[in-house]
């Protein structure tokens with residue numbers, strides 16, 4: 001173990017020769033920056049040998065260590081490596097050099113859901129239904145692996161060239177124990193983003209997949225209303241609104257949309273539509289709000305007209 005307590009990449013062992021060759025910075029021609037995070041820069045890059053394009057997320061080791069974010073980086077790598085689903089950003093490779101870590105990701109060229117909602121003001125019913133269904137389909141896959149995202153929000157939902165969602169940002173995801181041994185639910189130090197954080201994460205910091213269903217309720221509301229269900233002048237007051245489940249619908253709000261949001265924004269995680277005790281994903285996907293959605297054709301359908 002290196003002196004800073006961080007593992008260093010094992011030497012290229014002969015066994016590795018059976019796997020694809022480890023990539024290096026020199027294998028790529030780097031292009032424009034696609035975005036900046038707190039600990040990362042994402043750059044469009046072209047692999048010289050193949051012409052393939054990737055979004056390469058570059059992290060400075062020194063900064064990660066200084067900010068004590070090594071576990072998050074290692075978790076993001078581990079979780080992304082387990083995800084192979086069309087509604088998630090794909091991790092194709094990683095490599096490192098002395099100063100930096102590199103994640104080779106699929107390119108989500110059409111920006112963030114947050115920007116799209118801001119640009120359109122709000123989604124019409126067809127558009128909100130279509131993208132809510134894609135998010136539900138993605139969460140069904142993620143939760144089938146017992147992984148909780150814990151920071152699902154429109155900033156972490158990107159769009160690819162086909163205007164399909166690409167969920168990203170797994171540094172704060174949590175892999176729950178596989179067995180239903182009935183162990184008391186695990187608690188966590190991490191709390192998500194104020195407007196989308198679930199009451200249980202605020203209260204007893206209990207981790208459960210249903211926390212992502214609360215965030216889904218907030219996102220469906222935001223797509224249809226154009227702003228957050230829970231938003232106060234400061235985080236403390238926002239948290240009070242969440243713990244009191246205090247939010248309002250505009251006049252003339254679609255009845256089915258209102259109902260599904262109300263069934264997701266339940267203070268008790270087990271009461272949320274889609275949680276194991278409320279019929280699981282079959283019940284959520286059968287809600288009348290999703291009337292007309294062909295769940296096995298989400299990938300082949302054209303994006304809604306509004307987009």
Ligand SMILES: Nc1ncnc2c1ncn2[C@@H]1O[C@H](COP(=O)(O)OP(=O)(O)OP(=O)(O)O)[C@@H](O)[C@H]1O
Pocket residue numbers: 034035036037038039040041042055057089105106107108109111112158168169
């Ligand atoms: N695969 C991708 N394709 C295109 N753009 C991306 C991709 N991944 C991230 N981005 C963009 O790059 C920016 C930084 O993303 P990154 O995931 O590195 O940090 P972040 O999670 O947004 O920030 P923070 O670490 O503060 O939460 C974001 O604005 C995002 O929109």
Ligand SMILES: O=C(O)[C@@H]1CCC(=O)N(CCc2ccc(Cl)cc2)[C@H]1c1ccccc1Cl
Pocket residue numbers: 006007008009010060061062064065070073074077094095096101102103
């Ligand atoms: O988890 C892995 O697959 C390897 C294991 C071997 C290894 O050395 N690393 C890098 C570990 C690491 C994490 C954070 C910092 Cl700041 C430095 C090194 C990991 C790694 C390599 C490249 C890109 C990301 C990661 Cl986590």
